[in-house]
Amino acid sequence: AQRVTQPEKLLSVFKGAPVELKCNYSYSGSPELFWYVQYSRQRLQLLLRHISRESIKGFTADLNKGETSFHLKKPFAQEEDSAMYYCAHPDQAGTALIFGKGTTLSVSS
Amino acid sequence: DSGVTQTPKHLITATGQRVTLRCSPRSGDLSVYWYQQSLDQGLQFLIQYYNGEERAKGNILERFSAQQFPDLHSELNLSSLELGDSALYFCASSGLQEVRYTFGSGTRLTVV
Numbered sequence: 001a002q003r004v005t006q007p008e009k010l011l012s013v014f015k016g017a018p019v020e021l022k023c024n025y026s027y028s029g030s031p032e033l034f035w036y037v038q039y040s041r042q043r044l045q046l047l048l049r050h051i052s053r054e055s056i057k058g059f060t061a062d063l064n065k066g067e068t069s070f071h072l073k074k075p076f077a078q079e080e081d082s083a084m085y086y087c088a089h090p091d092q093a094g095t096a097l098i099f100g101k102g103t104t105l106s107v108s109s
Numbered sequence: 110d111s112g113v114t115q116t117p118k119h120l121i122t123a124t125g126q127r128v129t130l131r132c133s134p135r136s137g138d139l140s141v142y143w144y145q146q147s148l149d150q151g152l153q154f155l156i157q158y159y160n161g162e163e164r165a166k167g168n169i170l171e172r173f174s175a176q177q178f179p180d181l182h183s184e185l186n187l188s189s190l191e192l193g194d195s196a197l198y199f200c201a202s203s204g205l206q207e208v209r210y211t212f213g214s215g216t217r218l219t220v221v
Contacts, residue, residue: 034209041197043111043212044152086152095165096142097210101151 002027004087006100013077015109021072023061023087023100031089033070034097035061038084047085048072057081077107112136115200115213123221127188130216134181134202140164141183142210143175146197158183190220 005024013019025031035047047056050063050070061072070087084104088097112135122128134141143155145168154167158177169175172190177183187194197217201210 036212041215043113043214044199044201044210045111045212046209049209091154091165093165096154096157096167098154099144099152 002089002091002098004089004098004100006085006087006103008103009101010104010106012106012108015079015107016076019072019074019077019081019105019107021085021087021103021105023070023072025068025070025087025089027068027089028092030065033061033063034088035059035070035072036086036088036099038086038102040083044086077105079107079109081105082107111211111213113200113202113211113213115198115216117216118214119217119219121219121221122190124190124192126190126220127186128190128218130185130187130198130200130218132183132185132200132202132213134183134200135211138202138204138211139181140203140205141177141181142201142203143169143183143185144199144201146199146215147195152199155185187218192220194218195220 003026033050036044037047038044059074086102087100114133116131139160142157145153155169157165175185197215199215200213
């Protein structure tokens with residue numbers, strides 16, 4: 001079954017420290033991968049999609065097919081980055097997104 | 110404003126009752142998806158509608174049902190409510206053959 005695994009429920013870092021939020025997926029073929037961010041239990045917002053290879057708010061993510069990973073990285077965390085982060089990819093039929101359980105990032109000064 | 114509108118924002122009801130959650134998709138989007146977000150289960154896909162037809166089903170209980178109307182708004186009906194149904198219910202919409210979602214702000218359901 002397709003699965004998105006985010007092994008860390010909570011990641012706490014200090015402001016200015018590097019951040020890496022882990023995401024591993026199980027998917028046969030070439031998935032399209034996404035990171036969504038949710039601030040304070042509000043609506044989810046698209047942060048990144050791997051095919052666009054863009055950097056949003058200083059975050060980047062690289063698809064590693066060998067390790068089936070799509071880790072989200074930022075070199076210097078800011079307090080406003082504190083939020084819940086979800087990794088996702090489409091189901092095999094391509095009809096719906098499957099989300100990981102999410103990682104809460106807490107950035108403190 | 111994302112363009113996806115969900116009402117109501119909050120709902121408090123008693124066990125055994127039935128509620129209806131409403132979602133209006135972003136203009137031009139034909140697909141509507143419903144998700145349940147709880148603290149222990151994360152985001153669980155419930156069901157998808159495309160242009161009025163059910164397209165995909167996820168972990169949706171038999172007590173729950175949904176439909177999409179000709180004007181493309183969708184309703185999620187939750188019946189015989191249990192305490193464990195307390196959660197945030199999100200609706201998302203997308204265009205044709207695309208899984209780039211736009212999410213609504215959610216409906217927070219509390220069952221007491």
